[in-house]
Amino acid sequence: MTGTIPLQFFLVISTLMFFIGVFGFLTRRNLITMLMSIELILNSVNINFVAFNKYLFPQHLSGHFFSLIIIAVAAAEAAVAIAIIINIYRNFKSIDVDKVDEMKY
Amino acid sequence: MTDYSYTILIPLVPLAVFLFIGLTGHKMKPIVSGLIGTAGLAFGAILAYITAISYFWGGHEGAGYASIKAFEIPWLHVTKNLTISLGSLIDPISVMMLVVITTVSLMVHIYSLGYMKGEKGFHRFFAFLSLFSFSMLGLVLATNIFQMYIFWELVGVSSFLLIGFYYEKPSAVAASKKAFIVTRFADLGFLIGILMLSFNTQTFDFQTLVSQTGPAISQPGGAAFMGLSVLTWSLIFIFMGGAGKSAMFPLHIWLPDAMEGPTPVSALIHAATMVVAGVYLVARLFPVYALGAPDALTVVAWVGGISSLFAAVIACTQTDIKRVLAYSTMSQIGYMMLALGVSGYGGHDGLGFMAANFHLFTHAMFKALLFLGAGAVIHAVHNNDMSGMGGLRKYLPWTHATFLIACITIAGIPPLSGFFSKDEILVAAFHHNPVLFYIEYAVAGLTAFYMFRLYYSIFWGKETHYHHTPHEAPLVMIIPLLILAFGSIFAGFLPFEELVTSDGLPFELHTEWAIAIPSVLIALVGITVATIMYRKVTAIPDKIAGSVSHLYKWSYHKFYMDEVYLFVTKKIIFRFISRPIAWFDRHVVDGTMNGIAGVTQFASFNIRNLQSGKVQQYAYVFITGALVLVFIFVFLW
Numbered sequence: 001m002t003g004t005i006p007l008q009f010f011l012v013i014s015t016l017m018f019f020i021g022v023f024g025f026l027t028r029r030n031l032i033t034m035l036m037s038i039e040l041i042l043n044s045v046n047i048n049f050v051a052f053n054k055y056l057f058p059q060h061l062s063g064h065f066f067s068l069i070i071i072a073v074a075a076a077e078a079a080v081a082i083a084i085i086i087n088i089y090r091n092f093k094s095i096d097v098d099k100v101d102e103m104k105y
Numbered sequence: 106m107t108d109y110s111y112t113i114l115i116p117l118v119p120l121a122v123f124l125f126i127g128l129t130g131h132k133m134k135p136i137v138s139g140l141i142g143t144a145g146l147a148f149g150a151i152l153a154y155i156t157a158i159s160y161f162w163g164g165h166e167g168a169g170y171a172s173i174k175a176f177e178i179p180w181l182h183v184t185k186n187l188t189i190s191l192g193s194l195i196d197p198i199s200v201m202m203l204v205v206i207t208t209v210s211l212m213v214h215i216y217s218l219g220y221m222k223g224e225k226g227f228h229r230f231f232a233f234l235s236l237f238s239f240s241m242l243g244l245v246l247a248t249n250i251f252q253m254y255i256f257w258e259l260v261g262v263s264s265f266l267l268i269g270f271y272y273e274k275p276s277a278v279a280a281s282k283k284a285f286i287v288t289r290f291a292d293l294g295f296l297i298g299i300l301m302l303s304f305n306t307q308t309f310d311f312q313t314l315v316s317q318t319g320p321a322i323s324q325p326g327g328a329a330f331m332g333l334s335v336l337t338w339s340l341i342f343i344f345m346g347g348a349g350k351s352a353m354f355p356l357h358i359w360l361p362d363a364m365e366g367p368t369p370v371s372a373l374i375h376a377a378t379m380v381v382a383g384v385y386l387v388a389r390l391f392p393v394y395a396l397g398a399p400d401a402l403t404v405v406a407w408v409g410g411i412s413s414l415f416a417a418v419i420a421c422t423q424t425d426i427k428r429v430l431a432y433s434t435m436s437q438i439g440y441m442m443l444a445l446g447v448s449g450y451g452g453h454d455g456l457g458f459m460a461a462n463f464h465l466f467t468h469a470m471f472k473a474l475l476f477l478g479a480g481a482v483i484h485a486v487h488n489n490d491m492s493g494m495g496g497l498r499k500y501l502p503w504t505h506a507t508f509l510i511a512c513i514t515i516a517g518i519p520p521l522s523g524f525f526s527k528d529e530i531l532v533a534a535f536h537h538n539p540v541l542f543y544i545e546y547a548v549a550g551l552t553a554f555y556m557f558r559l560y561y562s563i564f565w566g567k568e569t570h571y572h573h574t575p576h577e578a579p580l581v582m583i584i585p586l587l588i589l590a591f592g593s594i595f596a597g598f599l600p601f602e603e604l605v606t607s608d609g610l611p612f613e614l615h616t617e618w619a620i621a622i623p624s625v626l627i628a629l630v631g632i633t634v635a636t637i638m639y640r641k642v643t644a645i646p647d648k649i650a651g652s653v654s655h656l657y658k659w660s661y662h663k664f665y666m667d668e669v670y671l672f673v674t675k676k677i678i679f680r681f682i683s684r685p686i687a688w689f690d691r692h693v694v695d696g697t698m699n700g701i702a703g704v705t706q707f708a709s710f711n712i713r714n715l716q717s718g719k720v721q722q723y724a725y726v727f728i729t730g731a732l733v734l735v736f737i738f739v740f741l742w
Contacts, residue, residue, distance in 0.1 A: 026724060097721060100718075103716075104717050
């Protein structure tokens with residue numbers, strides 16, 4: 001199979017996913033959507049890791065393990081983020097990020 | 106040698122009483138706090154009498170009276186060579202002062218039980234009286250000049266507290282501040298003098314200082330400034346402190362105003378004890394003055410002479426009875442200073458020294474009597490201006506009798522005590538400096554005149570109608586008057602030439618009638634003139650005042666000394682020194698600080714919007730920054 005799909009395909013996909021994630025993070029006001037955007041960014045990084053590992057150093061496994069660690073961390077992060085969001089909702093009766101601006105001057 | 110270490114209790118008991126009354130007095134009945142204070146002082150007085158009797162008459166080794174360091178503890182170890190001690194020094198003048206202070210203070214305590222009855226702050230008054238007694242006793246017992254300085258300041262504080270006793274009265278507050286500031290200013294000189302003296306001699310200790318083989322007297326040299334040695338300068342500075350406390354010209358301006366305090370306080374502090382602290386200071390260091398720096402002694406003599414004349418002239422025109430007495434005090438202290446100034450050291454040369462202490466002793470008795478008598482008068486008529494008095498002899502027989510005795514005493518009529526002490530001063534002055542001697546003759550006449558002017562204006566003169574019939578003072582106030590009158594009459598028979606002399610050795614005293622008789626005649630002339638002018642209401646005083654209207658006006662306005670001080674301080678010092686300094690402080694020093702604060706505030710106000718609290722804004726800035734960095738690294742590096 002290798003050789004049929006060039007590396008650039010993977011990189012284009014991951015770049016698209018990364019910027020979609022950044023765009024979503026900056027524009028969405030809903031905290032859950034922002035969390036989803038972060039997941040997109042993380043997964044674009046995962047794709048890069050796996051692709052580079054496969055194409056540049058097929059004899060190593062470092063890229064795969066990094067992706068696995070990132071997936072685990074992302075799961076933990078999602079759990080923490082959801083907990084925070086729930087608490088924000090309890091305090092503000094909303095998960096709109098613009099309402100959460102107490103920490104200012 | 107007898108052990109005198111118990112003398113340290115004489116000041117410590119009033120201190121304990123002060124603390125006790127001061128801390129718990131508001132919880133007890135007023136009269137109880139008064140009685141406790143009086144009992145404390147009575148204890149001190151008994152100890153002082155025991156000390157005096159055993160010191161003077163208890164038999165002593167060798168000729169004369171030795172100076173004994175009865176008790177001493179090191180109080181502050183500053184360095185190995187510099188230690189400040191506290192203790193008690195027993196010698197003729199300190200024993201004499203112990204007797205004077207405890208006696209007058211005890212009398213004033215008893216008197217105040219009646220005089221201050223029903224006053225607000227009765228216990229506060231007695232607490233302060235005890236504080237004052239403690240400070241004054243500590244001052245006279247001081248073993249070294251630094252201890253004396255500490256107690257000197259304590260005395261100043263208690264004087265301040267007592268003058269300002271009626272702190273709701275603005276004039277009393279002003280007077281207490283004035284007294285404190287003026288004496289404090291003088292004490293600056295005292296401190297400089299102490300530092301100069303002890304730097305040169307490497308000691309604070311009085312016994313070392315006055316010893317004839319000690320560093321002060323045996324090596325009085327040192328660098329000279331303006332023709333006077335360092336020792337002379339330091340003694341002049343020390344005398345400045347003494348002049349401030351003793352209200353000598355030109356530092357006297359606080360004393361008349363200090364009469365705002367309650368009358369017993371005036372009797373105790375501003376007549377008998379604190380104001381003679383300056384005399385005591387010079388007497389304490391007398392050997393140094395006499396043997397090491399005669400020039401400083403000349404300064405003392407002239408300041409004393411000028412003050413006595415100056416005050417006597419003012420006293421003739423004042424109408425507030427307490428102010429007359431205040432100027433009279435100043436004049437009498439001038440006498441004492443003069444006597445010290447004209448004295449030599451040792452034997453009959455030391456006549457002036459003995460006369461000064463003798464006069465200090467008798468003056469304490471009769472001047473306290475005069476003030477307490479004036480207090481009884483004020484107590485009766487609730488007024489202290491003599492124009493509102495007259496004919497009081499019928500209402501106040503006891504006060505009248507004792508006041509008359511005091512007036513005769515101060516005028517110097519034999520055989521009352523004032524005659525003896527004043528006569529010795531005149532003799533000492535005659536042998537030293539004829540100019541000062543004639544000044545003192547004139548002052549003797551003026552003294553007799555103004556005292557009898559006061560006496561006649563209060564007790565004779567016009568029949569005044571009072572709002573209510575004046576009543577004689579209660580017994581607790583009469584008894585001290587009688588005891589002090591007794592003292593005024595008989596104190597003159599004490600053989601001071603055997604007890605208190607400059608070198609501790611007795612000498613032979615002979616009355617010089619050629620000087621004594623004219624002085625008595627001058628006093629009689631003064632009394633006669635006062636009798637003619639003031640016994641009945643006549644037009645003579647006004648006529649005389651009119652014919653010398655300028656002198657009268659100047660004297661009435663106290664030679665404008667207060668105005669001179671105001672001019673110097675307000676118009677010159679405040680305007681040309683204090684104002685520019687205040688401007689500099691307000692604009693340059695404060696300006697720098699305010700400027701720094703202002704810049705910080707301005708900057709932070711403008712950048713605070715960076716912290717908006719909006720997460721996405723932060724992320725936007727963060728990502729933009731990252732992209733810019735990427736751009737720089739990739740394309741420009």
